[in-house]
Amino acid sequence: MITTTGLTKVYRSRGRDITALDGVDLHVREGEVFGVIGRSGAGKSSLIRCVNLLERPTSGSVVVDGTDLTALAGRGNRAGKELRRARSRIGMVFQHFNLLSSRTVRDNVELPLEILGVSGAERSRRALELLDLVGLADKARAYPAQLSGGQKQRVGIARALAGDPKVLLSDEATSALDPETTRSVLQLLRDLNRELGLTVLLITHEMDVVKTVCDSAALMRRGRIVESGTVGELLATPGSELARELFPVTGDASGPDRTVLDVTFHGDAATQPVISQLSRTYNIDISILGAAMDTVGGRQIGRMRIELPGGYETNVVPVGFLREQGLQVDVVDDDAPASVPVRSNAARGAALVKETVK
Ligand SMILES: Nc1ncnc2c1ncn2[C@@H]1O[C@H](COP(=O)(O)OP(=O)(O)OP(=O)(O)O)[C@@H](O)[C@H]1O
Numbered sequence: 001m002i003t004t005t006g007l008t009k010v011y012r013s014r015g016r017d018i019t020a021l022d023g024v025d026l027h028v029r030e031g032e033v034f035g036v037i038g039r040s041g042a043g044k045s046s047l048i049r050c051v052n053l054l055e056r057p058t059s060g061s062v063v064v065d066g067t068d069l070t071a072l073a074g075r076g077n078r079a080g081k082e083l084r085r086a087r088s089r090i091g092m093v094f095q096h097f098n099l100l101s102s103r104t105v106r107d108n109v110e111l112p113l114e115i116l117g118v119s120g121a122e123r124s125r126r127a128l129e130l131l132d133l134v135g136l137a138d139k140a141r142a143y144p145a146q147l148s149g150g151q152k153q154r155v156g157i158a159r160a161l162a163g164d165p166k167v168l169l170s171d172e173a174t175s176a177l178d179p180e181t182t183r184s185v186l187q188l189l190r191d192l193n194r195e196l197g198l199t200v201l202l203i204t205h206e207m208d209v210v211k212t213v214c215d216s217a218a219l220m221r222r223g224r225i226v227e228s229g230t231v232g233e234l235l236a237t238p239g240s241e242l243a244r245e246l247f248p249v250t251g252d253a254s255g256p257d258r259t260v261l262d263v264t265f266h267g268d269a270a271t272q273p274v275i276s277q278l279s280r281t282y283n284i285d286i287s288i289l290g291a292a293m294d295t296v297g298g299r300q301i302g303r304m305r306i307e308l309p310g311g312y313e314t315n316v317v318p319v320g321f322l323r324e325q326g327l328q329v330d331v332v333d334d335d336a337p338a339s340v341p342v343r344s345n346a347a348r349g350a351a352l353v354k355e356t357v358k
């Protein structure tokens with residue numbers, strides 16, 4: 001539904017070039033909720049602003065619902081009209097709501113319809129319908145200042161839906177809200193995604209947001225996407241930073257000369273007594289340093305951090321045994337705690353490849 005290819009954005013600021021996007025290939029499937037996560041300055045807002053051409057990309061292409069927006073931008077009048085039409089099918093929700101304080105809630109929702117030239121009666125009918133959809137039918141005559149943060153964001157969402165979009169973009173829509181309000185706004189986005197078949201691309205720096213609503217996710221760093229996939233794929237990818245952050249387990253080695261492993265269980269593997277089998281088969285003592293069960297992306301998953309005596313070389317065979325049982329085994333670096341990945345993904349991937357035992 002959304003595909004960016006080789007997208008770059010270079011800002012020129014005080015004579016200096018700042019590369020905010022450095023060749024982003026993003027693919028968001030129709031009907032999914034896709035989360036982009038990354039630290040401050042990673043380029044998340046630049047990406048979302050380039051997707052609806054609020055910001056003109058420096059190079060690369062953006063295709064939304066089959067229309068190449070980048071090809072339409074900057075061409076003649078007819079293309080401009082087409083671009084405006086395509087953009088009206090992309091709703092946008094902002095962190096700070098961006099409501100007009102002098103207009104009532106209903107008039108705020110009507111604004112995009114005014115711009116689209118919809119007649120007064122129809123505008124008003126549609127705005128009330130949308131306010132009902134976001135649970136604010138009784139606030140139509142209120143002004144933004146009379147609303148809570150969560151209510152303002154619901155108005156923001158209703159306004160974003162006015163053009164009957166197929167795609168909703170959300171830039172940190174919940175980061176100005178408290179945890180409970182965040183949950184209810186995320187639930188609303190999820191419901192809209194399911195009920196209207198809306199494709200949602202959301203930007204966040206909170207892993208919890210990804211965990212709660214996203215089907216797929218990507219991790220951005222320095223203008224690039226360094227990992228991406230469905231939540232299920234990510235969790236099944238050895239060494240995935242996103243998976244580790246989505247589902248952290250902690251626990252430090254009890255001393256030197258130990259091998260610490262993160263063992264991830266999905267589906268059937270979760271019911272097999274593999275740890276006791278491992279202990280009996282190889283006659284080794286195993287300590288459990290940490291463990292957690294959780295639902296991530298709607299899937300039940302378990303993770304355990306265990307410790308085996310001896311360095312990695314002495315444990316190659318037991319690690320192989322665990323993998324043969326269908327478990328995902330990540331060897332934990334002594335100086336890399338599970339929840340704070342310190343190595344770059346490439347370095348980590350290389351290290352894991354070296355460690356893989358067949
Ligand atoms: N209009 C602009 N002019 C110049 N530089 C900009 C502009 N907008 C963003 N940048 C720079 O581009 C880089 C990426 O910024 P961006 O706002 O996309 O990051 P972000 O991931 O959204 O961060 P945050 O989590 O803080 O919102 C940063 O170095 C930022 O300073």
Ligand SMILES: [Mg+2]
Pocket residue numbers: 044045046
């Ligand atoms: Mg931002």
